[in-house]
Structures are given as structure tokens and as C-alpha cells.
Amino acid sequence: MSLLEVEGIDALYGDSHVLFDVSLRVEQNEVVALLGRNGAGKTTTLRTLMGVLKPRTGAIRLAGLPIHGLPPARIARAGMQLVPEERAVFGGLTVEENLRVARLTAGKPWPLDRIWEVFPRLKERRASRGRTLSGGEQQMLSIARALIRDPTLLLLDEPFEGLAPLIVLDLVALTRRLAAEGRTIVIVEQNVSAVLDLADRVYGFNNGHIVYEGQAADLRANPAPMRGFMGLA
Numbered sequence: 001m002s003l004l005e006v007e008g009i010d011a012l013y014g015d016s017h018v019l020f021d022v023s024l025r026v027e028q029n030e031v032v033a034l035l036g037r038n039g040a041g042k043t044t045t046l047r048t049l050m051g052v053l054k055p056r057t058g059a060i061r062l063a064g065l066p067i068h069g070l071p072p073a074r075i076a077r078a079g080m081q082l083v084p085e086e087r088a089v090f091g092g093l094t095v096e097e098n099l100r101v102a103r104l105t106a107g108k109p110w111p112l113d114r115i116w117e118v119f120p121r122l123k124e125r126r127a128s129r130g131r132t133l134s135g136g137e138q139q140m141l142s143i144a145r146a147l148i149r150d151p152t153l154l155l156l157d158e159p160f161e162g163l164a165p166l167i168v169l170d171l172v173a174l175t176r177r178l179a180a181e182g183r184t185i186v187i188v189e190q191n192v193s194a195v196l197d198l199a200d201r202v203y204g205f206n207n208g209h210i211v212y213e214g215q216a217a218d219l220r221a222n223p224a225p226m227r228g229f230m231g232l233a
């Protein structure tokens, strides 16, 4: 049994049909990248997995448990966490308060010390308000708020967007460490070289359809198939 099984999902915003018959699977300990042009349906897929958007048809199972139709809070308790594109940080709360709030409703949250060990920079800034953090620090806090809830499946939506190259390198190293520690990750990212470096497997999206599935190593060796869903290579 795969950790995540998605079968034949269709999703709509009002009358606008955005996802068509999307099926995918994610194995325990895998890092899976969703690639595609802007508007291809990647963010909508993550929102549908998390229950923010209800699929019109199809099934989603997390560790065998059907989760489609459940509210996001229930899906979070089942072990999924979404780090959205717009960073999930309370600007008026300190770093530590942001983390304490995230722990409140978690089943088995991490102790703060474990977060400080993974994110020493956040420890240094623990008393600073969210709004005073740099973009990279806010992204770290956003990821830390998800991690502190100890998810079995972490969904990252464009975590490297708008960040300086050196910060991206830090976050790539962090993501690799989380994967090495056995966390399962689904990542949406426009930074193709960074994500191909991280991912085990890739799904390519085009106009709301999955048009490609393959090993990241194969795309690194031969990027030609990406022309079909990225318009590059």
C-alpha cells in the first residue's frame, strides 16, 4: 500500500473545471515533485489533497484511510500538512508564539528544542515578530509550523519562490535532510534544477491533466520529456 493514493480526481472552482482524472501515488519515504507551467493545476492538487477544495469525483487515501470529503483539520490529524505558497506566518506573533500556536491542536507535536535543532536561525530569532523576518526566515518558520505537528506527509507549495539562491541552497539541504530522516514529501516548485536534485519521482501536469510520470534521475539525464509540460529543455 502506498502512503498516498489518489485515484481519478476531478476538481472545479465554481464552473471552472481545473483537474481532470488526476491519479498519483506517493510511497513512504519518497520525495515526489509536481511540475508544470503556471496554472497547470499543481496548487489545486495540493489544496484538494489537504481538503481545502473538495474533489468532485475520485478517491484519496492516506495510509489506507479514505480522506476525500473530510475537512482540512481532520486530514491534518490523519498526518498531512500543507505549507502554502503564501507563507503561513502570523506577523504579529513572535517566532516562538507562531510555533506554540501550531502545536496546540497537534496529536504528538515535537518539543520546541527539536525545531531549534533543525532551524538554528529560528532559535536565534525566537523572540522576533513574524513580520520582521526575512523572506527565507518566514519560509523556514512556515515549514517549521508544519513540522512541529509531526506530519507523515508534508506538502510544500513553491517553497523556494522569491528567495535568494543561497537561501534556496539552505532549504534544499533542509528538505534533503527531512527526506533522509524518512519524511514523505510532495513538492511543487518552478525551480526545476533544485527540485530535480531533491525528488525521487516526478509527475508532469498540463492543463489539469497528468501527462508524465517518471524518475527524477531520468529527467536529469535526459530533460527532453519536460518539453511537453514545462515548455523547456
Ligand code: ATP
Pocket (backbone or CB within 6 Å): 013, 016, 018, 036, 037, 038, 039, 040, 041, 042, 043, 044, 045
Ligand atoms: P501556479 O504555479 O500558478 O500556482 P498551478 O499549476 O499551481 O500554477 P493552479 O494554481 O492549481 O495552477 O491553477 C489551476 C487553474 O485554476 C488555473 O487556471 C487558475 O487560474 C485556476 N484557479 C486557481 N485558483 C482559483 C480560484 N480560487 N478560483 C478560480 N480559479 C482558480
